[in-house]
Amino acid sequence: MRKLKFTIWLFILMAFGWTANAQTIQIGSGSSTGLVLPLSTNWGYNYSQTIYTAAQILGEGASNNGGTITTIRYKPTTSNSTVDWRDWTVYMCLTDKTQFTSTTDWVEIGDLTEVFNGQIASNTVANQWMEITLTTPFMWDGISNMLLQ
DSSP: OOOOOEEEEEEEEEEOTTSSOEEEEEESOSOOEESSSSOOTTSSSOOOOEEEOHHHHHHTTOOTTOEEEEEEEEEESSOEEOTTSOEEEEEEEEESOOSOSSTTOOOOGGGSEEEEEEEOOSEEOTTSOEEEEEEEEEEEOSSSEEEEO
């Protein structure tokens, strides 16, 4: 049984407006770990959704004018081959949800935008960022909560 730990950090790279400026926003302290976040590698198919509130994003210095999200990152706490789980599809959406009220309180797939469909790196390396460059950049409006699947 393969167990993979990910530090619960999300880095979002945003390029604001029409300028070449980019900003990295870190959400979370990086001090918590989970055995299966953001995914469980023990199953052939995995589905998870995470809500990041506008307050969290703005609290880390993002502009309230929003921006284009081009990259997300996770920081695994262990090194592992990803040979059995390299194929990822990532979706995002803006939402007014602040939390999930039950284990069946998902945002429907039709309400999400596919932002990445491809393979991640062939290995995760402990304490090094696993970066996913979005094939379809996502526009955050600066006021809405954001859901990542």
